[in-house]
Each structure stands twice: as C-alpha cells, then as structure tokens.
Amino acid sequence: MHRPRRNRRTPAIRSMIRETSLAPADFILPLFFHEEEEDVAIASMPGVTRWSLESLVKEAGEAHALGIPAVVLFPKIDEALKTPAAEEASNIEGLVPRAIRRLKAAHPTLCVITDVALDPYNSDGHDGIVQRDESGELSILNDETVWVLCEQALCHARAGADIVAPSDMMDGRVEAIREALDDEGFIQVSILSYAAKYASAFYGPFRGALDSAPKDGDKKTYQMDPANSREAIREARLDDAEGADMLMVKPAGPYLDVIAKIRAETTLPIAAYQVSGEYLMLKNAATSGWLDEKAIVLESLIAIKRAGADMILTYFAKQACGWLKE
Ligand code: PBG
Numbered sequence: 001m002h003r004p005r006r007n008r009r010t011p012a013i014r015s016m017i018r019e020t021s022l023a024p025a026d027f028i029l030p031l032f033f034h035e036e037e038e039d040v041a042i043a044s045m046p047g048v049t050r051w052s053l054e055s056l057v058k059e060a061g062e063a064h065a066l067g068i069p070a071v072v073l074f075p076k077i078d079e080a081l082k083t084p085a086a087e088e089a090s091n092i093e094g095l096v097p098r099a100i101r102r103l104k105a106a107h108p109t110l111c112v113i114t115d116v117a118l119d120p121y122n123s124d125g126h127d128g129i130v131q132r133d134e135s136g137e138l139s140i141l142n143d144e145t146v147w148v149l150c151e152q153a154l155c156h157a158r159a160g161a162d163i164v165a166p167s168d169m170m171d172g173r174v175e176a177i178r179e180a181l182d183d184e185g186f187i188q189v190s191i192l193s194y195a196a197k198y199a200s201a202f203y204g205p206f207r208g209a210l211d212s213a214p215k216d217g218d219k220k221t222y223q224m225d226p227a228n229s230r231e232a233i234r235e236a237r238l239d240d241a242e243g244a245d246m247l248m249v250k251p252a253g254p255y256l257d258v259i260a261k262i263r264a265e266t267t268l269p270i271a272a273y274q275v276s277g278e279y280l281m282l283k284n285a286a287t288s289g290w291l292d293e294k295a296i297v298l299e300s301l302i303a304i305k306r307a308g309a310d311m312i313l314t315y316f317a318k319q320a321c322g323w324l325k326e
Helices: 004-008 011-017 051-063 095-106 142-157 175-185 199-210 230-242 254-265 276-285 294-309 319-323
Strands: 028-033 048-049 070-075 110-114 129-132 138-141 161-166 190-197 246-250 270-274 311-314
Touching: 004 048, 028 051, 028 276, 028 319, 048 051, 051 070, 051 095, 051 319, 070 095, 070 199, 095 110, 095 142, 110 142, 129 142, 129 294, 138 142, 142 161, 142 175, 161 175, 175 190, 175 230, 190 254, 199 254, 199 276, 230 246, 230 254, 246 254, 254 270, 254 294, 270 294, 294 311, 294 319, 311 319
Parallel strands: 028 048, 028 070, 028 311, 070 110, 110 161, 161 190, 190 246, 246 270, 270 311
Antiparallel strands: 129 138
C-alpha cells in the first residue's frame, strides 16, 4: 500500500522533502513617501505608512538590515505639480530622483527599484496621457505615453536607480525604454516589466494611499481582463523579446495560475506583486481574531513562491522576515 503520510511523519522528514522555501531575499518592499516632514499612517492600509524622505531612508535601511535586498518607490506627488502631460515625472529634482540619491548614498548595497508610469503625475490619474474627443470620450495615447515613460526611466537611471519597473501596460514600452537607457550608456540598469498587470479591483487601497485613482473612466483599455490567461503569455513573450530582465505578474494571490503559466513559458525571473487589496484582506481578516496573521501571511507568500515566483513584492516583507527568524 502507498503511504504518502510516511513523508510527513516527523519535522525532520518534512523539512527534507519541503519543495519551496521563503527567505528575506525573496522579498521586495514597496514604500510610499511624500514631500512632507511628517510620516502619515495610510488609512486604507492599516500598518502601512507614507514616509517623509528622511523616514523613507531609515525604513529602507531597517528592511535592508533584515535581509530584504530591494525596495520599490511609490511617491505621492503634490496636486499642484500634476499636469496632463506629466512633466514632473522626468524632473531630475523631483521627489523620486531625490529619494533615489538619498537611498543609494545611505545604503549603497540596497537595490532601488522605481515604478515607471504616469498615474502619480498626470492630472487625469491614468498611467498614460489622456485624450478626449468632442463627445468627451477618453482614450489613453500609447506611443506618446511611451516617449514620456522613456524620459521618466532615464530620469530614474540618472539619479541612480538599479531597476526601472514599467507598470503602465503601454505596448512597446520595454523595447523603447531599453533603447533609451542603452543610448545614454545605462546598459547596467535593469528592466522589471509588469508583463501581466490586470485591471484589478484589488488596487483600491493603493490608490487611496497616493490619491492616484483615475479621475475619469477606468484602466481597462490598457490593464488586462481578469478573465484572460493566454493573453498573459502573449504579454510575457513580448516583454521577454523586447529585452525585459525580469517579468512581473500582478496581483499575485488571485492569479497563481498566471504565475505558473508564465513560469513554464520563460527562462526570465518572475516577480509577483501581492497588492494593497490582498494586504488589506489579510490584515482585516487577522483583526477578526479568527485567523492567525503570521500563519495566513506566510501561507499566502509560500503559495506565491510555489506557483513559480522568484520574488514577491509585499507590504508584509518586514513582518515576514521577523516571523521567518522565529
Ligand atoms: C500604478 C500602480 C498601481 C499599483 C502599482 N503601480 C495602481 C494602478 O495600476 O492603478 C498597485 C499596487 C497595489 O495595489 O498595491 N501604475
């Protein structure tokens, strides 16, 4: 008789046959920050803070000391700086380039990843440039946006970013950004492409954290339909061919099948983003007292690894490092 339970009999045996593991090196910590001096608790994401520049540097240092190799930066841009063409996105004296310079000066071994998309900067709250026709119908201009994204990526590279992560879902942007970076000599700057980014309702708390929700319309003409997975493979193949160094799937937990399918399709490393809504659900569920926070968070993270992700962007990164050490 086959007895699979023999392989589960003792902790020693279970540890030998364990197929997947979690370590601090798997995590990328997303960080929110703003121009203000005060740190502000983010109402939509209990336990997450929007930092001043000074606190951002301190927080990133704490995360790095725990073994977290990388952070990804999400700025809250002053309303007054937002314009239809998002010029502020490539201002070398802007909030993000200043943050990059301070982070790299304070923590030279920390990998700094930046988000490349226009939503924090354009007055429409879309990831690309918005055009309206006479009837007020809105469209997101692809190629015009790609040009601005290249400028934004170059700005981040000049400030010292290690990796730029286009999250905008415009067509052709990976190739264009690669060319722009190479032309200026930034051959060492990597591209982590949000290859399969879904038009997900799970981003709600993030948009609350940054005041970056679209003012009008939704993101369904550029972000993917949650009903599709073959299309994710198409996106992944294109970004691979265009020169991406790493691919991302986002959200993570509800899209484990997509992670697994892309894993089977590409030799590139895969990152998965456990997004703000996934964070909020786990946090609030734990608050009910009926679920053990440590257990459900570690289970959610190991599931993402098991599906095929090499790296996980998660707001739980620091907490998880603590739990893994226990
Ligand atoms: C913006 C961006 C979003 C997230 C990361 N980059 C929001 C969006 O696309 O609307 C969401 C992350 C999260 O929910 O944690 N390009």
